[in-house]
Amino acid sequence: MRYAQRVRRAPGRPLRLATAAVVMAAALAACGGGDGDGGGGGGGTEAAGPKAPATIPELTDDPINLSFVWFEWPPAQALEDFANAEYTKERPNVTIEVNTVPNANWHDAMFTQFAARQTDFDIAILDSQHIGEAVTNGNILDITDFVNENIDVDAYDPYLLAAYGQYPQAETGQRDENASLYGLPLLGDTWTMIYRKDLIGDEPPETWDEMISTAQKCQDENPGVSGLAFHQANGSDAAAVTYNTVNGVYGGNLWDSEEKKIEGVINDEAGQKAMDVLVNQMKPLTAKGSGNWFIDETNAAVAQGKACIAFQWIAAAGGLLDPAQSTLGKTQDEILDKLGFATLPTQDSDVVPLGGMGMHISAYASEEDQAEALNFMKWFEQEDIQKKWAAAGGVPARTDAIQSPEFLEAGPFNQVYADSVARMRDMWNVPEYAKLIDIENTNVNAALNGAKDPEQALNDIAAEQQKVLDSAGGGGL
Amino acid sequence: MTTTTDRPVQEASQTPPAPGGSPRLSDRGLAVAFISPALLLLLGMSVFPLLWALYLSFTDYSATRDVPANFIGLRNYTDILTSDQVRIRALTTLIYVVGAVTLQTVLGFAIAYLISRRTKGRGALTTLFLVPMMLSPVVVGLFWKFMLDAQFGVINSMLGSLGFGQVEWLTRQRTALFSLIVVDTWQWTPFIMLIALAGLTAVPNYLYEAASIDRASEWFRFRHITLPMVWPLLLIAVMFRAIEAFRLFDLVYILTSGGPGVSTETLSFHVYKVAFLGFNTGTASAYGILMVLVVIVLAQFYLRYLNKLKEG
Numbered sequence: 036m037r038y039a040q041r042v043r044r045a046p047g048r049p050l051r052l053a054t055a056a057v058v059m060a061a062a063l064a065a066c067g068g069g070d071g072d073g074g075g076g077g078g079g080t081e082a083a084g085p086k087a088p089a090t091i092p093e094l095t096d097d098p099i100n101l102s103f104v105w106f107e108w109p110p111a112q113a114l115e116d117f118a119n120a121e122y123t124k125e126r127p128n129v130t131i132e133v134n135t136v137p138n139a140n141w142h143d144a145m146f147t148q149f150a151a152r153q154t155d156f157d158i159a160i161l162d163s164q165h166i167g168e169a170v171t172n173g174n175i176l177d178i179t180d181f182v183n184e185n186i187d188v189d190a191y192d193p194y195l196l197a198a199y200g201q202y203p204q205a206e207t208g209q210r211d212e213n214a215s216l217y218g219l220p221l222l223g224d225t226w227t228m229i230y231r232k233d234l235i236g237d238e239p240p241e242t243w244d245e246m247i248s249t250a251q252k253c254q255d256e257n258p259g260v261s262g263l264a265f266h267q268a269n270g271s272d273a274a275a276v277t278y279n280t281v282n283g284v285y286g287g288n289l290w291d292s293e294e295k296k297i298e299g300v301i302n303d304e305a306g307q308k309a310m311d312v313l314v315n316q317m318k319p320l321t322a323k324g325s326g327n328w329f330i331d332e333t334n335a336a337v338a339q340g341k342a343c344i345a346f347q348w349i350a351a352a353g354g355l356l357d358p359a360q361s362t363l364g365k366t367q368d369e370i371l372d373k374l375g376f377a378t379l380p381t382q383d384s385d386v387v388p389l390g391g392m393g394m395h396i397s398a399y400a401s402e403e404d405q406a407e408a409l410n411f412m413k414w415f416e417q418e419d420i421q422k423k424w425a426a427a428g429g430v431p432a433r434t435d436a437i438q439s440p441e442f443l444e445a446g447p448f449n450q451v452y453a454d455s456v457a458r459m460r461d462m463w464n465v466p467e468y469a470k471l472i473d474i475e476n477t478n479v480n481a482a483l484n485g486a487k488d489p490e491q492a493l494n495d496i497a498a499e500q501q502k503v504l505d506s507a508g509g510g511g512l
Numbered sequence: 513m514t515t516t517t518d519r520p521v522q523e524a525s526q527t528p529p530a531p532g533g534s535p536r537l538s539d540r541g542l543a544v545a546f547i548s549p550a551l552l553l554l555l556g557m558s559v560f561p562l563l564w565a566l567y568l569s570f571t572d573y574s575a576t577r578d579v580p581a582n583f584i585g586l587r588n589y590t591d592i593l594t595s596d597q598v599r600i601r602a603l604t605t606l607i608y609v610v611g612a613v614t615l616q617t618v619l620g621f622a623i624a625y626l627i628s629r630r631t632k633g634r635g636a637l638t639t640l641f642l643v644p645m646m647l648s649p650v651v652v653g654l655f656w657k658f659m660l661d662a663q664f665g666v667i668n669s670m671l672g673s674l675g676f677g678q679v680e681w682l683t684r685q686r687t688a689l690f691s692l693i694v695v696d697t698w699q700w701t702p703f704i705m706l707i708a709l710a711g712l713t714a715v716p717n718y719l720y721e722a723a724s725i726d727r728a729s730e731w732f733r734f735r736h737i738t739l740p741m742v743w744p745l746l747l748i749a750v751m752f753r754a755i756e757a758f759r760l761f762d763l764v765y766i767l768t769s770g771g772p773g774v775s776t777e778t779l780s781f782h783v784y785k786v787a788f789l790g791f792n793t794g795t796a797s798a799y800g801i802l803m804v805l806v807v808i809v810l811a812q813f814y815l816r817y818l819n820k821l822k823e824g
Binding site for chain 2: 322
């Protein structure tokens, strides 16, 4: 009987479950979720993080862990070692921890935590292009008042100070003193041209066209050695930075920042010329299968003597001088007899890519940690500390540190950085950056690997990026 | 039939509680107490996130933007279903699923058939073949990435020693997807093999003995005894693999990052980009829900076919 009753009731059970599910969904919807009511956010569409105080609040004497998040590369370990050695002299109760993730996960690792309104890091080391996204979402502190009170802003090249902290984005080469600052420079960077002195001579090529013909000659004369090595991968910003660099060299622009216009700007005549040079003149001089190369692969090709000319971020070039990782010599001097480092050749214009990152305080860190982070930043930006950071392998941003012997003598490529500061150009520093860079990366990578016609790829970049800008990042695929 | 299954329950419920047990805890209460932890876990970890994603899929919510979610009806669904980008990824996924699962089924069944015919060392061979399946896909992806490297990889090195030229396994449109299929096949063929082996060992010997008496050929025995007996089990394995392959993410992420261009971007990889690069949480939720629906609908048709096969 009971069974029979159960059988009769059975058809109602799925219905009840479905009803319960709908009720639950409705309840969730009614709860509203998604209003991001965690701490820190300022609310509204133009949200900005809370303001940091102008003066550093009282610091705790209890043991404290100041944690950073960065991606895995040599400067991360250098920073942790340097800060633990030097900062603890002033603040012995503080331990610095630089947590790293693979480069490809860097953006996600930070912004998924920002999305949860809870971070396990106090200082996010953001790429300059990430600032817009972090600021509009209210993820990082506005440190304008703190900077005005504690930092000697005149000690910096204005553009370097702006690039790593200002939002809205600065015009190339300038700083808007009325704009807010959300970060301070941690590591400056740009591309260096690495060339084989023993294969192409001591003097580096001066123009881009000359560079290509030199690479061609070198490749023809040295079987097994490719003319060029550069970043082509579709992860991170690899292929996009390569195209942007060539675009700048041939006089192109990425966008009209005032009009928010990309269509017709990036794919104008100069842009098309740059794409043609990259795909049809430079790509044939690279090694077979190099279409997914980024920092490590480019370094490996240079260290193993497989490339005549290569392009690399200065901050990632240190390993090239390590005899344990190189087949070019058994000592650093032997390696330097064969390798030369130079600023990028010019052509129709003389811009170089701005790399490097700034320090940005998480809006979700505890007040204690935020105070310590402010103190660390003030300490880090002092002249003598910047020089020590330079000597420890860092790339400083203060002009006096950049011009100091500590920096210029610390590495053969540091002079390249000092000479490049005035030529730097950044990408878009807008909340839609992640989408824009993905569009450019995948299309440039497709063109470099024969999956798309170069002209079509550039036109697709322009059209798709314009669509993203026009939709102001809201929804869509 | 029903009464026989019901009687023990009836009897059990009439049994008095064990001495010392709580008089207030009925059998039903005890049952609820036992299943409630698992049920709560299921609700918290599966049902709630699914319902939450379902709700978000009708909004323009972004996890990073500090603005409330707005109800936008079916817009996310129509955007996805009418998108050329999604169509391209769906085609890539389809080619991948069909290629990988077909290859794995043929190879897995062939290996299982060969192993089943051995009497010595069958256990050791089976264990050996299962090793790839036990590795993490990320680890598998990483070492295959090195092996397939055009410049320094062992595969090209071997091809070179045989007089072939260098192949750009991961950076050309045609070879990149093929490489993904090969790597997935290397890892998951053992799964099909294992299930097929279970089916093969379950075929009663007397059928083969009868066939031998009738002087049936090897092919006849395979075609009319082995294959029909193993087929339903093999189809279940194919379904599991197809569902797994449909949501492929890790190998793509490690080996090609979806490249060159977007030519190896699967639907799952695209959802990841929508969710964590663009942080379009609402769109990504709708995308995920649609993928689940596709799997459920296709699996239903497949299961119906299996049932028909069983009845036939």
